[in-house]
Amino acid sequence: MKPIATLLLACLFTLVGCQSLSGNHSASEPSNENLPSVAEGKSHHSIFISAQHCLSENLSEQSRVHFGPCLKIVSVDGESPRVRDDGFIELPAATSIILGTSCVYRHADGTPIPATMETTNFRVTPQTFTKPGKRWYLHANRKARQVIGCEPTLSRTKSPTEKTD
Numbered sequence: 001m002k003p004i005a006t007l008l009l010a011c012l013f014t015l016v017g018c019q020s021l022s023g024n025h026s027a028s029e030p031s032n033e034n035l036p037s038v039a040e041g042k043s044h045h046s047i048f049i050s051a052q053h054c055l056s057e058n059l060s061e062q063s064r065v066h067f068g069p070c071l072k073i074v075s076v077d078g079e080s081p082r083v084r085d086d087g088f089i090e091l092p093a094a095t096s097i098i099l100g101t102s103c104v105y106r107h108a109d110g111t112p113i114p115a116t117m118e119t120t121n122f123r124v125t126p127q128t129f130t131k132p133g134k135r136w137y138l139h140a141n142r143k144a145r146q147v148i149g150c151e152p153t154l155s156r157t158k159s160p161t162e163k164t165d
Contacts, residue, residue: 047129048088049073049099049136051081053158054106057144067106068144071152074119075100093132097124103140103150122152 055068073081073089077097081089091097098121105116122138129136137155141147 045093045132046090047093047132047134047136048084048090049138051083051087051089053137053139055139055141055144066145067108067110069103069105069116069140069147069150070112071138071140071150072102073099073138074102088135091124091129093129094126095124095129096126098122099124099138099152101138101140101150101152103152118150120150120152122154128154 052070052072054070057066057068059066075081076089076091076099078100083089100119101122102117102119104112104114104118106112134156137158139153139155141149141151142153
C-alpha cells in the first residue's frame with residue numbers, strides 16, 4: 001500500500017509542478033502579469049480597454065491563420081488617449097464617453113491595407129461599463145472573416161464574438 005501512495009503523491013507533485021510553469025506568450029501579447037489588475041481598477045473606479053486590437057481566425061483545415069481587421073482607439077472624448085505600458089487605456093466606469101476609432105483590414109501576410117482604413121466613433125454610455133476593474137477589447141467587427149467596414153464591437157475576450165461559417 002505504501003508504494004502506491006508514494007507513487008500517487010509523486011504524480012500529484014509532478015502534475016502541480018507542470019501546471020505552474022509559465023505558458024508561451026508571443027512578444028506582441030502582454031502576459032497576464034503585465035495586465036491591469038481588478039483591484040487596481042476597483043480602487044480607481046475604472047475599467048481598462050485595449051488601445052488596439054487585431055482579429056484573426058485559425059483556419060486549421062487550410063493550415064493557416066486568416067488576419068482579420070485591426071482597430072485602434074485614436075481619441076477619448078476628442079483627446080489623444082493615454083495608453084498605459086500594458087497597452088490598455090484606463091476609463092472611468094459608468095460614464096458617457098465617445099471613443100474615436102480607426103479600423104484597417106490586412107493582407108494575407110498580416111500587413112495593413114491602407115486603402116481600407118476607416119474611422120468611426122463608439123459611444124460609451126453609463127450602462128456600458130458598470131463594474132470597475134474589468135478588462136475589455138474593442139473589435140473592428142463581429143467576425144475576423146467575410147466582413148466589411150468598421151463596426152466596433154465590445155468584448156471581454158480577444159477572440160471574435162462570432163465564428164465565420
